[in-house]
Amino acid sequence: MSTPALVRVVEREARVYARLWRGLAFSTFVQPALYLGAMGIGLGGLVKAHSGSVDGLTYLDFVAPGLLVASAMQLAASESMWPVLGGAKWMRQFHGVVATPIRPGELYGGFVLWTAIHAMLGSAAFVLVAALLGAVPSAWGILAIPAAALCAAAFCGPIAAFSITQESDVSFPMIMRLGVLPLFLFSGTFFPISQLPSGLRPLAVFSPLWHGVELARAATTGHFDVAAVVTHVAVLVACVAAGAFAGVRTFTKRLSS
């Protein structure tokens, strides 16, 4: 019985994670949990005193899926930049991988798959804590975990495909500041996009994070519209597919030319 190449690549990442998870747990889990406490309970109390609810939800219920998916995005974005360039250029482990029967495209695919799994691990812990705090009113909330993982893959795929083309990390902090941070703040994470100036509102549909957050929110609240859910999934899958189209090529060019 042979094991698919993607799974063999994931095995390596999982082994690294098993060694280093304590260091990674802060950014993937503790930090979002702190946000949930501060925003959901602290800010949420203020929201309740002033306007009662947000889109018919308590602020805690509203913000929990936003924080969940935004954390998954941040994890995916940073893991798809420095570690990818490191594997190609600084530590060069990727060159060791493609000297075996694993192809560069399979290395790419395994890397994106692992990032989704990694995001899923953090998301599962987050959803558990959120549920204990009463921020997950619906049993469908369990599906917020794969929604966050899909969103992580939607970011990891294209960013990893880009990172491997780079010779230095100068562009990475720019991507974080000018790409990831604005998405984090304005994708329906902390407030509904209806609060955006009317001219900017349509831009939210171009944010993969908004689709991910809406998907997770549909799950945790149990209020969903099937057509909207299908659209959100389709957009995220399209991002993954576009990433794969580029990534197989850029990984092959960098590692096998």
Place this chain on the structure above:
Amino acid sequence: MAGPMIEAHALTKRFGSFVAVDGIDFAIEPGEAFGFLGPNGAGKTSTMRMIGCVSPRSGGELSVLGLDPAHDGPQIRARLGVVPQEDNLDTELTVWDNLMIYGRYFDLPRREIRERAAELLEFVQLSDRRDSRVDPLSGGMKRRLTIARSLINRPEVLLLDEPTTGLDPQARHLLWDRLYQLKRSGVTLVLTTHYMDEAEQLCDRLVIMDNARIVAEGSPRQLIADNVTREVVEVRLGIDADTAAEVAALKQYGDRIEALADRVLVYTDDGDATAGAVTSDGIGAVSVLVRRASLEDVFLILTGRSLED
């Protein structure tokens, strides 16, 4: 299998308009240790990457283990071991984990990898470091681990790109000793080096590369016999000597001479007689040394340049 393990005809590698490998031919037989000797930039690494199926050829023919790298890359790579020029170990992981992970890339069963990894750590003398992280290991230990890792799939051919560059003499000798052992067990070794002593120590047969081409081919002994006299007299001249005149004067003593920056090499079949004549002639030599001709001389004579340049 019948025929060569690796065979190339007019093999070419271009990067844009730059020609890294310019139509080379070679054949590597089962069980031999075959070397690519040449200075940095001669095209050795590009050739190795094509053999290792991580770099598609731009032209010519290449067959590895009877298969075509352009179509059968993964199948060929499954039967090769690769020791790259720069170590690419997982430095934050342990020695043991590095072997386990690498074995899984070849889809070997975990039990088999565990058995094999224990044997290989014994072989490269790292058994007592199996639970150490890789990061703090010495350069020689990392190289040995890289060699152990490259053997995890019991390869038929081991590709070594500059295997001892950057190692101290003791670490080099330990590594050479392990490579002899492998050769004796029937593994075909293919290596690149810019050290002539390494080529002489390890290679049954080698090609000398310069400027993307092969300039000579043969066993170390045969290359020396075909291109150089038996012995070389190295004459060091004083700093204030009239070098041009003295180089001209030295011409009468040898079959040929090569003037280097700090010394003149006089090629001769009787080193002692030539050295005696040079010394008694009163040429302003600071020192006169007789040695056997080496691959370094072959390279110098064929290309007009020193290997270490």
